[in-house]
Amino acid sequence: AQSVAQPEDQVNVAEGNPLTVKCTYSVSGNPYLFWYVQYPNRGLQFLLKYITGDNLVKGSYGFEAEFNKSQTSFHLKKPSALVSDSALYFCAVAAVNTGFQKLVFGTGTRLLVSP
Amino acid sequence: DVKVTQSSRYLVKRTGEKVFLECVQDMDHENMFWYRQDPGLGLRLIYFSYDVKMKEKGDIPEGYSVSREKKERFSLILESASTNQTSMYLCASRGRGWGYTFGSGTRLTVV
Structure with a gap:
């Protein structure tokens, strides 16, 4: 069965510093990987996805993620954090089960960027 | 802009009540999903639908049912609400x- 692990409940970083939010996955077949962000009392907003192609994927708001097949990881990164990046981040993998596609989410990582 | 609209942002219901959560999309999408989000557990799939009148159980369907009579609308039904919902x-x-x-979410409190 497909699964996603986000090992950190919270990541703290100072504004202007680089940030990394970790994600590892387990999937049979080719992985389709996603990052979403959730601001307080809001739904999920799409950041980026990896389907195929370059291992470095660029997304919204200056975020990028690196797909690493050998380490089964898909870490989210940003070179310079902003206070406004503080939010809840979810990694997800698209699972195909009995012919139907669905998203399986990790437990989420809260990012706190301090001024 | 594409939209998924959930009818209520906040809802308070009593234990044992039948609860309807409504979701409408304007993108003519075939597939619709209901998730619940709990701290430390992330998002878990309750039910999904791949066409009108078609539905599939997700990972935690117990205590829930769904209805999809029209393509744009997908309703989640709590047959008898409990506090753990x-x-x-x-x-x-x-x-x-x-x-x-995704829609903006409905925060449901069952008292």
Whole structure:
């Protein structure tokens, strides 16, 4: 069965510093990987996805993620954090089960960027 | 802009009540999903639908049912609400391809 692990409940970083939010996955077949962000009392907003192609994927708001097949990881990164990046981040993998596609989410990582 | 609209942002219901959560999308998407979000557990799939009147159980369907009579509308039904169903409920839709669009969520409190 497909699964996603986000090992950190919270990541703290100072504004202007680089940030990394970790994600590892387990999937049979080719992985389709996603990052979403959730601001307080809001739904999920799409950041980026990896389907195929370059291992470095660029997304919204200056975020990028690196797909690493050998380490089964898909870490989210940003070179310079902003206070406004503080939010809840979810990694997800698209699972195909009995012919139907669905998203399986990790437990989420809260990012706190301090001024 | 594409939209998934959930009818209520906040809802308070009593134990044993029948509760309806409504979700409407304007993108003519075939696939619609209901998730619940709980701290430390992330998002868990309750039910999904791949066409009108078609539904599939997700990972935690117990205590819930769904209805999809029209393509744009997907309803989640709590047959007899219980306090352990207090949660944030998120609806999503997906067309052909990999793009999922989420609604803003309904925070349900069962007292």
